[in-house]
Amino acid sequence: MVYKRLNKNKKIALVETSDNYFYASYEVKAYDILEIWNTNLALLEAIKSRRIRYY
Numbered sequence: 001m002v003y004k005r006l007n008k009n010k011k012i013a014l015v016e017t018s019d020n021y022f023y024a025s026y027e028v029k030a031y032d033i034l035e036i037w038n039t040n041l042a043l044l045e046a047i048k049s050r051r052i053r054y055y
Contacts (some may be wrong), residue, residue, distance in 0.1 A: 012029060012030050
């Protein structure tokens with residue numbers, strides 16, 4: 001398992017930095033993170049309303 005730390009780099013991006021120096025840091029756009037969370041929220045809402053079965 002590799003732990004990552006999020007560091008604010010710019011207003012629209014975050015830098016993920018590993019605690020293990022073997023792995024290089026990389027930038028993630030805030031929009032991409034929001035898109036993932038919005039999709040996750042939509043799936044959770046569908047499961048909650050029983051439109052999707054979750055096993």
